[in-house]
Amino acid sequence: MIVSANTVRFDFIALDNGTTLAPVEVAYETYGELNAAKTNAIVVLHAFSGDAHAAGISAETGKPGWWDNMIGPGKAFDTNQYFVICSNVLGGCRGTTGPGSRNPATGCPYAMSFPVITIGDMVRLQKMLIDSLGIQRLLSVTGGSMGGMQALEWAAAYPESVVSAIPIATTTRHSAQQIAFNEVGRQAIMADPDFHEGNYYDKQPPARGLAVARMVGHITYMSDDSMREKFGRRLRGKENFSFGFDVDFEVESYLRYRGSQFVHRFDANSYLYITKAMDYFDLTNGQGTLAAALEKTQARFLVISFSSDWLYPSYQSQELVRALRSRNRDVAYVELESNYGHDSFLVDVVEQTDLVRGFLASTFEKAQ
Amino acid sequence: MKAGFVRDLLGRSDYAIIGEIVEPKTKVLDLGCGEGELLEWLAANKGVDARGVEISGAKVQKAIARGVSVFQCDIDEGLADYPDQAFDYVILSQTLQETRHPRTVLREMLRVGRRAIVAFPNFGHWQVRLSMLLSGRAPRTKLFPYEWFESPNIHFLTVHDFEALAALESLVVERRYFLAGHRKVDWQPNLTAEVAVFLVRRG
Structure with a gap:
């Protein structure tokens, strides 16, 4: 399945911080066919560092999508049956307007003059995209991690447009620990001498800071078990310690590699803006309790968490499930046994496939 | 109640009784629903809004x-x-005997639901009594096949015990069914029933 990205432009978007952003572009991909009744559309929402290329082989890069093992013909999100849409988030750096985009008023990149955006803003832009495709109701909205936050925001903000939601390895609001890890990443970027208050687009970018931020991120995506299994205390290409600060351990080598790769595909300013949006996210905002925030939802929910995910621990999913139950919403929940930590939602494909396939099939049948 | 044969539902006669009790287009919660077979059947054949709870x-x-x-x-x-x-x-x-606090569970069932359907293995069955009497050990029968140290059953109740609890809780027993294999039994159910199914509500 060879796929290409599309872009749609809107005159403006109104933001949660009270300002507007004009114009705004969204990069998106679609897989499968929209049926005549337009009842088979599913929006897949990417996590923090993802992009619109969720499935298939990119015509531009030749690379598979970030959730290619879940989306495609005969897969969990079966593109023989469903029409799947994925877009890059607002504030991103993979085709959708973000801090690296040119500000038409100045002719220069927005950099830090880009407005601080929220998960709500991201979802509002996705709604504009869906409207422009002529789709009124989504069979499902789904995603892991920050994608799960967007799925929840969809269900709460546009209840009449969402038939079902599958939030995976996510939370209704960041805990102090989650905010803390994000803040370490932001500080690493801003402490880099190449940061220049975000105005680095015509210079050397803050690659070292961004790489350190990514290294911290990767640690939080794995588990103690998976790191022990993958690296242990093995040394990298040597028999003895170097008694220096070059790479000794495999795990050091891995983190440095992942960090250095990341800077080629991700903008440091987008890192700042998107992590801030995650930290601001709180489904209960202004509504008192979580149950009150979910009062208007009509969707059927499938909530999935992973036993080894310590970044988005199961208790956060269970809070969501309890709040939904207190409003007697149709909710299925399971904690999958897994060793891969937060990364499980990208790795544990077999278990998720059965769950998603059955849930979507019965949801589709009920909705007809 | 007339004696007679019960057709299996999904290989279980108590499911057949439950399938008979549940009215169409109702809202049903199944506690300890296992792999959801009964709920799937109720949704497909009775159009119920089916939900379940399961620990595994x-x-x-x-x-x-x-x-x-x-x-x-x-649960x-x-x-x-x-x-x-x-x-x-x-x-x-078939789960009441596995819960830690059966009385609380029963109360909770009748708080969240208008009616409760409780099916349980009858510990008063003659084979259980005979097994214990003759062996002097924790009874093992077709219905209670486990060694005492491996059994998921942590409370043992009989038909009379459940009737007594229902009375203690001032519940109205709307229907009661007693099963031995695929047969409905009505003579001395506390001795002859392997499984009992009760439909109860608050008075």
Whole structure:
């Protein structure tokens, strides 16, 4: 399945911080066919560092999508049956307007003059995209991690447009620990001498800071078990310690590699803006309790968490499930046994496939 | 009640009784629903809004894969979040004897549901009594096949015991069914029934 990205432009978007952003572009991909009744559309929402290329082989890069093992013909999100849409988030750096985009008023990149955006803003832009495709109701909205936050925001903000939601390895609001890890990443970027208050687009970018931020991120995506299994205390290409600060351990080598790769595909300013949006996210905002925030939802929910995910621990999913139950919403929940930590939602494909396939099939049948 | 034969439902005669009791188009919660077979059947054949609770993650996965809305949680704790009278029926099939606090579970069932359907193995069955009398050890029968140290059953109750608890809780027993294999029995059910199914509500 060879796929290409599309872009749609809107005159403006109104933001949660009270300002507007004009114009705004969204990069998106679609897989499968929209049926005549337009009842088979599913929006897949990417996590923090993802992009619109969720499935298939990119015509531009030749690379598979970030959730290619879940989306495609005969897969969990079966593109023989469903029409799947994925877009890059607002504030991103993979085709959708973000801090690296040119500000038409100045002719220069927005950099830090880009407005601080929220998960709500991201979802509002996705709604504009869906409207422009002529789709009124989504069979499902789904995603892991920050994608799960967007799925929840969809269900709460546009209840009449969402038939079902599958939030995976996510939370209704960041805990102090989650905010803390994000803040370490932001500080690493801003402490880099190449940061220049975000105005680095015509210079050397803050690659070292961004790489350190990514290294911290990767640690939080794995588990103690998976790191022990993958690296242990093995040394990298040597028999003895170097008694220096070059790479000794495999795990050091891995983190440095992942960090250095990341800077080629991700903008440091987008890192700042998107992590801030995650930290601001709180489904209960202004509504008192979580149950009150979910009062208007009509969707059927499938909530999935992973036993080894310590970044988005199961208790956060269970809070969501309890709040939904207190409003007697149709909710299925399971904690999958897994060793891969937060990364499980990208790795544990077999278990998720059965769950998603059955849930979507019965949801589709009920909705007809 | 007339004696007679009960057709199997999904290989179980108590399911057949439950399938008979549940009215169409109602809201049903099944506690300890396993892989969701009964709920799937009720949804397909009675058009019920079917929900389930199950502690085993592996079983929950299979139930969700069937399209049934099940969430993973312990029955002893799992009902507290539900609003009052959210369901028409709350089903507890072959699980009451496995809960830590059966009386609390029964009360919770009748808080969240208008009616409770409780099916349980009858510890008063003559084979159980005979087994204990003759062997002097914890009884092992077709119905209670486990060694005492391996059994999931932590409370042992008889038909009379359940009737007594229902009376203590001032419940109205709307229907009672007694089964031995595929046969409905009515003579001395506390001795002859292997499984009892009660439909109860608050008075």
